[in-house]
Amino acid sequence: MISFFVRRLLLAILTMWVVSVLSYVIIQLPPGDFVDTYISQQSASGSTVSAAEAQSLRELYGLDQPVWIQYGKWITRILTGDFGESMEWRQPVKDVIGDRLWFTVLISVAALLVTWGLALPIGIYSAVRQYSFGDYAFTLIGFVGLAVPNFLLALIIMYLSFRYLGANAGGLFSAEFELAPWSWAKLWDLIKHLPLPSVILALGGTAQLIRIMRANLLDELRRPYVVTARAKGLPERWVVLKYPVRAALNPFASTVAYLFPYLVSGSVIISIVLSLPTVGPLLVRSLISQDMFLAGTIVLLLGVLTVIGTFISDLVLMWVDPRIRHQMD
């Protein structure tokens, strides 16, 4: 048990390290650096950067040093809690990310809840009423959600709600709350803006979960103990809900860790379309502009969150399901 825990922990740390190197390599892959971006931005707004100025900027940002030294500098600073400065936003990375990280988590968690809220009952229904009309109908709807490109759906829904409902276009807050300090009214305003992005985001993952839930439950329902319970004449509701659903939930829970990066990735695209203040648009923008410290931090942060999520879900699984604990040892 302890050795399992330690092993998982070491693995998680190793994974995080690889993730950090990969994050850094990936943001270094595209040709050009921030100064190139800066020059092109300047020229777009009609200004000049001389070659000497560009060189002094490169020196200033340490861009003229080998990549591994830049990585070393970066990771050492990260470990001391200093994420560096965003070159495009010209403020510390942690200030740039700031609230956006929590909005990302908020939207992802909201999407996760919606996903569960839809997938659980539908999955149970589909398993119990296998091959019924309802089973087919729900499965179909779930799959349509999976199949429709969600960025397109986001724009369509946003446009239609603008055209026919006169709704605000995009964002997480109404204009009047954008600048306001936090209050109950602002919180309520935020809650009102949450359903659209979280439902669109949830649609993709729901079909997957319905399928997993349905399959797991079908497996459980065929087990001897269920047959025994039925034979004993226990009420059907109790037969299904008491043990099979709980047993089926275990593998279901383990998908959470993998659903998270999926939702975060999905939220990147949707956030751009809906103009949500999450890390998604920030990430895309920083990758394009080669804003290394910012891009690196976001990739690292999301990767680490996922690793931690996986780790926690492993522990939870081990705790709730003795069989898994046994297998893992």
Add this chain to the structure above:
Amino acid sequence: MIARLFGRTSRADSASAEERFAVASQLQLTWWRFRRHKLALASGVIVILFYLVAAFADFLAVNDPQDTDSRRSFAPPQVISLFDDDGSFRPYVTVIRARRDPRTFRMVFDQSSKVYLTMFTPGYNYTLFGLFETNIHLLGLKDPQPGDGLYLLGTDRLGRDLWSRMMVATRVSLTIGLAGVIISLFLGILLGGISAIYGGVVDMAIQRTIEIIRSMPTIPLWMGLAAALPSDWSVMQIYFAITVIIALLAWTDLARVVRGKFLSLREEDFVTAAELAGAGQLRIIFRHMLPSFLSHIIAATSLALPAMIISETSLSFLGLGLRPPAISWGILLQDAQNIEALALAPWLLMAAVPVIVIILAFNFLGDGLRDAADPYG
């Protein structure tokens, strides 16, 4: 499950069915079960139809998919009338003439004359299967006047025919998906198999790699890799590079399936029996184990294809996938991804229909195959 299967077949001819079932090969069993999965069967037919479209894309196209014309910018779909005024079967369309309204700046399309349709008409040149050069297309207009055109699904901003573009896009996107799946299948079977067979450190390393890849948010991975493609690559090279990138990130699921199946089959009685009978390792793998999870692999493959297609469209949306003048579903969707298209040319959204249909079809097909892959399950 077996009982139910028996129960149903035995109704017809109990004894012989039982016999047939007992001696049937693995694939036969799978096929028998799959056949009864009506939705999956229908999906299979749809998938085959799509690949036929891909094979005959140019033949099915009506107009040159790259041909632009400002006089038909955002032209709406034309309706084919099957019967002529006299009631005889003579399909025709009413061709259009466009002008821009000087106040609303919208294009206005006036109905013009009636033009009849014909089949197997000459159009733009293309090579069928890269072999025969021809200019015969399935549909066309009979004696068109200059400016007449057949636009079954309307046109885009540049006045290009959406129907023809969709035909060609189907070919591009489906082959990308297929090629991507084949690469990830190869990687998945190879690494999943190695992982299961060797176990220990190798297994550990591969499993960790999979875990790491899965815990990376995919968008930055795609972006980083796609942005790193050399700038002087041609459209075709980028096409293949995108395929490989998608595949490199998609093999993990297949590897897990393969590994899991390998491990569980190793414990199965028939493998133990073969081992006891003195069969060699390779013989066990290829003669006994592989056939028994081949259908699983097919199922996993068809479930992986939708992910490939979605990846391709998402990359195009971010401007990192295929670029014009290539035509793919992602590129067609990108053309529809703006307000003026939604408001002025909603028919461009039709580009999403084949994407949705094929993703559904692959999913149902994969589901059916997976269910059928466990004939004794």
Add this chain to the structure above:
Amino acid sequence: MTTSRRQFLTHSTAVLASTVAAAEALAQGAGGLTASGLVGRLEGSEVVTDPARMPRTFKEAPELAQLVQQGRLPPVAQRLPEEPLVLKPLNEVGRYGGTWRRGFVGPGDGENGNRINASDKLIFWDYTGARIIPSIAKSVVMSDDGKVTRVTLRKGMKWSDGAPFTADDFEFWFEDIYSNRNIVPTGIADLSPGGRPGRIVKIDEVTVEFQFENPYFLLMDMLAGDTLIGGGMSVGMYQQRSFGCYAPKHYLKQFLPKYSSEEQVNARARAEGFEGWLRMLHNKKDWNLNPELPVLGPWRTVRPINTPTWVLERNPFYYTVDTDGNQLPYINQIVMTLAEDLEVLNLRAMAGQYDMQERHIDLAKLPVILENRDRGNYDLHLDLAYNGSDTTIHFNMSYTADAEIAKWINNVDFRRALSLGIDRNQMNETFWLGLGTPGSTCPAESMPQNPGPEWRAKWSTLDVAQANRMLDAIGLTRKDSEGFRLRTDNGQRLRFQVQTVRAFLPWPQQLEMVAQHWRRIGIFAEVREMERVLAFTRTNNNEHHMHVWTNGGTELLYLFPRHAIPVDPVEAFMGPEFAKWYASNGSLGREPTDAGLKRIFELFRSAAGQRDEQRNNTAKEIWKILVDNVYSIGTVGQSPALMGVRLASRRMGNIPSRACIAQHCRTPGSSRPETFYYKS
């Protein structure tokens, strides 16, 4: 003052085809489009010069009056200079108050606010774009030999924090910022006419002189234009720039080593989270970022640009009043909200969530924007620009990597044939909704540097037969089975790469159309859409065959030459090697061998020392060579595509029915946003 004013006007008359008649011509340039009712007449606030019409007493916004009562602000008369600039608002004297809502797209979009605050320049163009008016300078007088230019400031003028604005601030900028090689590594051409560096010298508290060894008659235009020297502090000192010819000495000196010590400023920088004093300075001198920085423009930042909402608030010390003596601006604050995507920005504009927005509005959405006018309660104005071509295909004249490609690019008939092969009317109809003017790269006929009406169509109309004949004649006779012409060296298909970037306009899509047109003359063009950074890197490395960009700014050639002539290495699409050669005075890059280009460089170099009329004639000469040699292919221009589709809330007053869209007008700057107001 009267003499200097006259000096002013004589200059401006010669600078551009000014005169009332020319302004009329500008306004009428819209042609048949006026029928749509969307293209108005050029109009805007006028500067009052008649002393009799100048107000004697001054009024202020209620919010400021309250602060004065509380003793937190000096009275309005003390906040204004002794002789404030007096503007006669376009329609009427406005009311104080209100929040101007706009959209911006991120920390790189500083120009969104810079252009609104553009009246912090010494002198500026008025709403016609053809006349120069005083701004923070009361007058600017040039000596007869063009070597010395004397600037007289407004006595008693103050920074937004109440500190006096004097000649010291010019001296400080020139001595301590511009001449500090840590901050500005190399001198700029704007201050070195004929390659000889000039000086800025303080004469007394309100007088500054620009002194040069060579005649610099162009200086007046440079100071009024959107140039490094004349842009004003809002654009001159934002991001990593350190230009604009003055800076708040009393505030910025604390961040410079000279006024304490390097250790001290570095220690302070680290304490504030910067890596060194230079990083700190770049942050502190940027009005987009630093709310503490004193400014001279109508508004100052209260929430910086690197947050989801960039908020500006009125500058209580702004130097301009209306004819009733009301201190401007009328509008209290400007709130710009971040849009992560242009579709959202446009949708918000249509929903009436912005009060006036001309930036980032997409011409292709015009029909939808028009449909939603009542729903969003806004009016729409189309402002036509004066540059020749929004989509310009620049040949890389210094390309060498592939000798065969280079040979054809350097062949004038080849370039002309490619230009003749483009169906500009089709492009105009599809992408400009018919609102542009097809033709060559030369500026609009109403501009003083236009070489003549015949140059618009020169080599710039569709003639497929002629193009084919020309290509055959130069030896590109062999074709492959698809009809594309073959290389003369190895018989392979001749493939040209056209580099495009998705910015401002849908260039990749437009070039797809051009590639289709070129198919008819047997030319295979591969349209490559790439990230802007990558495209600029490739350009810089001399790797591109052709690059697509706007030629915006070239309507006044000398103020913004880089989109017409390869003189600026930053955007040298027409020949990066030649630009390096020109900018380095021959120490880098390569000298062009093309006779036309050599002549252009010669003419351009001589222009700075020429008087106005002669200078404009030189520009006409340059344009003739440019158009005749087709170094760049012009397609469609003089359109509203860039910042010319303007949504304005019906609640707002003093909104011009047509504004000048040009680089030097700092759109919407020359429409004087400080006179906009809310009617209710």
